[in-house]
Amino acid sequence: MKGRIVYIEELKKHVGEEVEIRGWVYNKRSSGKVRFVIIRDGTGFLQCVMVKSNLADEVFELYDELSLETSVIVKGKAREDRRAPGGVELELQDLKIMGKSVNFPIPKVREDNIPDVGVLLPIRHLWLRTRKQWALMRIRHTVEKAIHDFFDKNGFIRIDAPILTPSACEGTTTLFETDYFGEKAYLTQSGQLYMEAACMAHGRVYCFGPTFRAEKSKTRRHLMEFWMVEPEIAYAELPDIMENAERFVSYIVERVLEERKEELKTLERDISKLEHVSPPFPKISYTEAVEILKKKGFKFEWGEDFGGDEETAISEEFDKPVIVHRYPAKIKAFYMKRDPQNPELALCMDMLAPEGYGEIIGGGQREDSLEELEKRFDEYDLPKEAYEWYLDLRRYGTVPHAGYGLGIERTIAWISGIKHVREAIPFPRLLEKIYP
RNA sequence: UCCCCGGUAGCUCAAUCGGUAGAGCACCUGGCUGUUAACCAGGGGGUUGGGGGUUCGAGACCCUCCCGGGGAGCCA
Numbered sequence: 001m002k003g004r005i006v007y008i009e010e011l012k013k014h015v016g017e018e019v020e021i022r023g024w025v026y027n028k029r030s031s032g033k034v035r036f037v038i039i040r041d042g043t044g045f046l047q048c049v050m051v052k053s054n055l056a057d058e059v060f061e062l063y064d065e066l067s068l069e070t071s072v073i074v075k076g077k078a079r080e081d082r083r084a085p086g087g088v089e090l091e092l093q094d095l096k097i098m099g100k101s102v103n104f105p106i107p108k109v110r111e112d113n114i115p116d117v118g119v120l121l122p123i124r125h126l127w128l129r130t131r132k133q134w135a136l137m138r139i140r141h142t143v144e145k146a147i148h149d150f151f152d153k154n155g156f157i158r159i160d161a162p163i164l165t166p167s168a169c170e171g172t173t174t175l176f177e178t179d180y181f182g183e184k185a186y187l188t189q190s191g192q193l194y195m196e197a198a199c200m201a202h203g204r205v206y207c208f209g210p211t212f213r214a215e216k217s218k219t220r221r222h223l224m225e226f227w228m229v230e231p232e233i234a235y236a237e238l239p240d241i242m243e244n245a246e247r248f249v250s251y252i253v254e255r256v257l258e259e260r261k262e263e264l265k266t267l268e269r270d271i272s273k274l275e276h277v278s279p280p281f282p283k284i285s286y287t288e289a290v291e292i293l294k295k296k297g298f299k300f301e302w303g304e305d306f307g308g309d310e311e312t313a314i315s316e317e318f319d320k321p322v323i324v325h326r327y328p329a330k331i332k333a334f335y336m337k338r339d340p341q342n343p344e345l346a347l348c349m350d351m352l353a354p355e356g357y358g359e360i361i362g363g364g365q366r367e368d369s370l371e372e373l374e375k376r377f378d379e380y381d382l383p384k385e386a387y388e389w390y391l392d393l394r395r396y397g398t399v400p401h402a403g404y405g406l407g408i409e410r411t412i413a414w415i416s417g418i419k420h421v422r423e424a425i426p427f428p429r430l431l432e433k434i435y436p
Numbered sequence: 437u438c439c440c441c442g443g444u445a446g447c448u449c450a451a452u453c454g455g456u457a458g459a460g461c462a463c464c465u466g467g468c469u470g471u472u473a474a475c476c477a478g479g480g481g482g483u484u485g486g487g488g489g490u491u492c493g494a495g496a497c498c499c500u501c502c503c504g505g506g507g508a509g510c511c512a
Binding site: 027028029030031032033034036037038047048049051052053064067068081083084085103105106107108109110111112113115116117118119174189190211213215217218219220221222223226227228305307308309334350358359361362405406407408409410411420421 | 437443446447448449460461462463467468470471472473474475482503504505506507508509510511512
């Protein structure tokens, strides 16, 4: 076969030319002697037209073998046509079947016939080929790219945190344990403590990578393995990172709206809910949040932590992400700096996404005093020996510093408007599920 | 670990008071020279998750086990 090899996304530039497209059969329709084959190649979808009178019989007959997901190389002339989805179609001249596909297990997607997740999850490797999952992965790519661009433009250095760690970062959640040459080691649940070290070397740093929680959580907001981005800034205090976080999230949303309009449309996302996401975000204290809950009839005592329902109720009050700051220190991690105005409070903040997507950011100002931190180790009953390196950061030129972590999958789920975070990651690791 | 919902054709779901298991999609056969989730006509396809019980009779009611889902706790 001749013809320039092109991708569907650039086909508009080749109208009138003979081109070759390499992809997979997405769907087909026939009207007898005019047949339509929809091909996808990873960059888009293309309608190919097979006209009996214009094709060799043996090519025209190949239509019968084009079951869903058959891989094909097609050659034809690109032309504009209003009747073609996307406005451009290929008048087919030749077709070669590369690999057959018999009884592809995911049926053509109709609104009333979407297989259950119990069916789809074990075939995630094939599920990824479907239109919505394809759109989601492209949005994920843009979210990740935007993250790196934002921090790069703002003078941050990317520092990779270790995956294998000698001890818990926060000491609370259950970790995955592994054997490290006879020693116990754990899969990281946060790169934060390492970023605190790195920001004392580089000023502004961030890490980006997977984190692991062995919690028995089985909800639409939880994965055992998820990705997190964690910036940390030396000489920053709580207001600085609240401001940074709202600019950061706004930038991500803006980039997705710019670059992934089509994908959001495929997902039927109401983008009017994203268009006004820009700084400043509403900022309320924990105490004010508790008042909102009480006004809404929740049975809630000051001092408790918010559950899923509470978070949803609070975020419902606002049309963009809301920052809740200064939680009771007791329900927060040991490294949080206490509020000098009220030592019962921690200088921390969470960002709650709208529409019930929950907490997408958690962070705060870190305790920078050696004496205070040592006291905290006793209070939280943590082994000081394991954290000597962390205490060193306070022994050698300590400064105020602050940072936060943003959950990638929750952010993608919110922006995309999907129900469950498991669709925001290519191969989700779920409770007691690690296949494929 | 606990609570709630569910399991019927390959997929999504029906099945009235307990009375002969059905539809759409997929698949197969035929038709159609512009289809848009194509359409039209026909066809094959079921130990109703397993076991036990009640009953003249159970997909449905009872007991029990298994599997799936999402919620609590915990968290991004």
